[in-house]
Amino acid sequence: MSVELNEIIRLLQEIYPPELAEEWDRVGLITGHLDSKIDKVLVAVDPVATVADQAIALGAQLIVTHHPLYLRGTSFVAATNPKGVLVHRLIENGIALFNAHTNADSANGGVADCLARAVGLTKTRPLLPVSENTGSGRIGKLPQAMTLGDFAKQVSSRLPKCPAGILVGGDLDASVETIAVSGGSGDSFLSAAREKGADVYICADLRHHPASEHLEAGKPYLICATHWASEWPWVPQCSQILKESFPSQLEVIASTICTDPWTKRILSEEQD
Numbered sequence: 001m002s003v004e005l006n007e008i009i010r011l012l013q014e015i016y017p018p019e020l021a022e023e024w025d026r027v028g029l030i031t032g033h034l035d036s037k038i039d040k041v042l043v044a045v046d047p048v049a050t051v052a053d054q055a056i057a058l059g060a061q062l063i064v065t066h067h068p069l070y071l072r073g074t075s076f077v078a079a080t081n082p083k084g085v086l087v088h089r090l091i092e093n094g095i096a097l098f099n100a101h102t103n104a105d106s107a108n109g110g111v112a113d114c115l116a117r118a119v120g121l122t123k124t125r126p127l128l129p130v131s132e133n134t135g136s137g138r139i140g141k142l143p144q145a146m147t148l149g150d151f152a153k154q155v156s157s158r159l160p161k162c163p164a165g166i167l168v169g170g171d172l173d174a175s176v177e178t179i180a181v182s183g184g185s186g187d188s189f190l191s192a193a194r195e196k197g198a199d200v201y202i203c204a205d206l207r208h209h210p211a212s213e214h215l216e217a218g219k220p221y222l223i224c225a226t227h228w229a230s231e232w233p234w235v236p237q238c239s240q241i242l243k244e245s246f247p248s249q250l251e252v253i254a255s256t257i258c259t260d261p262w263t264k265r266i267l268s269e270e271q272d
């Protein structure tokens with residue numbers, strides 16, 4: 001039993017409508033024949049060599065990733081650089097690659113919703129709404145207020161383990177209840193999180209100056225996860241939808257390989 005690739009794409013584009021993608025983004029089918037037969041799918045955050053290795057080892061014919069391979073376009077896919085090598089390995093092994101990026105961020109039940117659910121939020125709504133259930137980021141409530149320190153521990157325990165862990169900025173004893181989240185790089189939504197009255201904003205990749213200048217003006221406090229960890233909660237969710245949609249035809253594997261660039265964090269107190 002198997003499914004044609006174009007049927008899987010039709011489903012993925014229903015749940016992650018390409019129209020929701022930002023103008024600068026690239027989403028859709030990167031390699032593959034629309035009529036190829038698929039019986040095993042691997043879902044992951046990044047289209048990188050370790051994920052391709054896993055797909056080849058599993059015998060998967062399709063990889064669904066969050067991130068695009070060529071965001072800025074290319075004139076060359078020769079196997080003379082890592083992305084060209086990846087394209088060649090995928091094609092030589094008969095593997096299609098499809099991605100849903102900012103369209104999956106915004107979608108109802110997408111990356112932002114999965115992150116909000118993972119860290120324990122209820123009554124969530126989009127931080128920057130496109131409609132009632134779609135848009136960038138999410139803002140919601142904890143079932144009951146807790147300290148920033150306890151909430152940070154909860155976030156750390158509910159996101160997947162990764163070498164870099166999470167960073168926390170703010171008063172650890174302060175009470176927090178309203179939480180804004182955005183998977184991946186989150187500088188651009190700092191002011192939206194403040195305007196909507198968040199006590200904490202969770203995202204990834206925060207840089208020194210935007211984070212420092214933001215905290216100088218007060219809340220929301222900041223929790224900076226890694227890019228992979230903040231977006232990974234979408235991977236099992238997307239896998240589940242594929243499984244439920246094609247229960248007897250598809251085996252779907254949620255990749256747990258950490259594709260953050262960081263392999264080790266050495267805390268300052270461990271230096272001596």
Ligand SMILES: [Zn+2]
Binds near residue numbers: 184
């Ligand atoms: Zn991302």
